[in-house]
Amino acid sequence: xxxxxxxxxxxxxxxxxxxxxxxxxxxxxxxxxxxxxxxxxxxxxxxxxxxxxxxxxxxxxxxxxxxxxxxxxxxxxxxxxxxxxxxxxxxxxxxxxxxxxxxxxxxxxxxxxxxxxxxxxxxxxxxxxxxxxxxxxxxxxxxxxxxxxxxxxxxxxxxxxxxxxxxxxxxxxxxxxxxxxxxxxxxxxxxxxxxxxxxxxxxxxxxxxxxxxxxxxxxxxxxxxxxxxxxxxxxxxxxxxxxxxxxxxxxxxxxxxxxxxxxxxxxxxxxxxxxxxxxxxxxxxxxxxxxxxxxxxxxxxxxxxxxxxxxxxxxxxxxxxxxxxxxxxxxxxxxxxxxxxxxxxxxxxxxxxxxxxxxxxxxxxxxxxxxxxxxxxxxxxxxxxxxxxxxxxxxxxxxxxxxxxxxxxx
Numbered sequence: 001x002x003x004x005x006x007x008x009x010x011x012x013x014x015x016x017x018x019x020x021x022x023x024x025x026x027x028x029x030x031x032x033x034x035x036x037x038x039x040x041x042x043x044x045x046x047x048x049x050x051x052x053x054x055x056x057x058x059x060x061x062x063x064x065x066x067x068x069x070x071x072x073x074x075x076x077x078x079x080x081x082x083x084x085x086x087x088x089x090x091x092x093x094x095x096x097x098x099x100x101x102x103x104x105x106x107x108x109x110x111x112x113x114x115x116x117x118x119x120x121x122x123x124x125x126x127x128x129x130x131x132x133x134x135x136x137x138x139x140x141x142x143x144x145x146x147x148x149x150x151x152x153x154x155x156x157x158x159x160x161x162x163x164x165x166x167x168x169x170x171x172x173x174x175x176x177x178x179x180x181x182x183x184x185x186x187x188x189x190x191x192x193x194x195x196x197x198x199x200x201x202x203x204x205x206x207x208x209x210x211x212x213x214x215x216x217x218x219x220x221x222x223x224x225x226x227x228x229x230x231x232x233x234x235x236x237x238x239x240x241x242x243x244x245x246x247x248x249x250x251x252x253x254x255x256x257x258x259x260x261x262x263x264x265x266x267x268x269x270x271x272x273x274x275x276x277x278x279x280x281x282x283x284x285x286x287x288x289x290x291x292x293x294x295x296x297x298x299x300x301x302x303x304x305x306x307x308x309x310x311x312x313x314x315x316x317x318x319x320x321x322x323x324x325x326x327x328x329x330x331x332x333x334x335x336x337x338x339x340x341x342x343x344x345x346x347x348x349x350x351x352x353x354x355x356x357x358x359x360x361x362x363x364x365x366x367x368x369x370x371x372x373x374x375x376x377x378x379x380x381x382x383x384x385x386x387x388x389x390x391x392x393x394x395x396x397x398x399x400x401x402x403x404x405x406x407x408x409x410x
Contacts, residue, residue, distance in 0.1 A: 008125045008126060017182070020174055020178060022142050022144075038162070049100075050104075052104065053111075054344040054345045055108070061334050063109075066334070068117035068330030074179060076114065077176070077183075080113025086106070087104075087110055088169040092165040115337055116337060118138075132318045140255045147255075202328065212335065212339060219339045222343070224347055224351045225305065228351030231351075246302045250303075253307065254309070257307055261311075270384050271319050275316065275382055280308070285303075288304065289301050316336075317333070317336075
């Protein structure tokens with residue numbers, strides 16, 4: 001498959017389905033507002049509900065990887081989307097705070113089920129040399145849907161916040177139907193796949209754990225530019241609503257910069273070098289946030305930062321897929337994906353404290369310095385592939401120690 005050859009039909013259908021789903025994925029930012037305005041909860045209580053949602057996404061992601069490798073990718077995706085739809089409808093029709101909270105927790109438990117199987121389908125449907133391109137296009141599809149989602153949210157949110165959750169549920173069901181009808185039937189796991197020590201225990205894979213550590217640090221920085229950005233703009237004397245323009249600019253950059261991923265010099269970069277370069281771009285964009293105060297300059301900084309995000313998302317998921325043994329990619333991607341749940345829980349606490357006690361310049365400068373540290377770490381600890389030297393540890397462990405009894409389920 002050449003660089004210009006279309007992706008497999010399965011991947012293209014999955015990308016289309018995720019665009020449909022993403023078009024309705026605008027209800028979550030309004031969960032706190034709905035609980036506060038419609039149910040009379042305090043801002044503190046509403047924040048705790050959002051935190052409970054974030055914590056619930058961690059076991060959801062792990063369950064998604066487990067189910068993807070056990071019952072199949074397509075079945076797990078449909079199950080997760082239907083669960084999200086049910087939870088969103090429960091929130092929309094909730095008559096009390098108790099039911100709204102129950103719906104939010106249920107949404108968190110279903111929210112990440114479909115991510116590991118979606119990523120596993122992409123990773124397993126294209127040759128290794130084209131996975132970076134495929135995962136980059138997956139990010140672009142989500143970004144394209146997100147741009148339309150913002151417009152729909154602006155229209156429906158003026159009418160009634162509950163309709164945001166109803167519409168989100170409808171797009172989940174539409175995506176589930178498209179997946180069910182268009183994707184091929186699930187194939188059973190190969191016999192004896194779970195007997196492989198590394199496949200059954202991704203948390204024992206040192207290479208994966210190093211990628212998880214740096215991935216969690218990246219996710220924490222990424223979430224600062226989402227959760228804390230509106231507050232930072234307000235402290236700088238700019239309208240908090242301008243964050244919507246910056247989010248749109250980030251999504252547009254992700255879509256329009258896709259050809260850069262396929263340039264010869266970009267494809268020749270090793271994964272550690274590409275990730276180091278990505279974090280240098282992130283540091284440059286965040287430094288722009290720290291030093292500038294005008295909207296045009298912030299938009300330019302956002303574009304630079306988004307180029308770094310684009311490089312990270314394509315490379316890191318391709319690497320995790322490559323590290324996974326046959327039949328275990330769903331679980332490997334699930335373990336790596338917990339980085340986002342951890343970041344979603346910690347980012348609001350870290351960002352608001354830095355903002356309150358040090359100010360916007362210190363916040364973004366600290367994040368930029370963190371990116372420089374991560375760039376150096378990637379050059380030292382990130383494996384190039386499943387065959388790189390950092391990958392030897394699990395095999396040596398397996399050959400020098402007696403077989404251990406099966407561990408309990410994660």
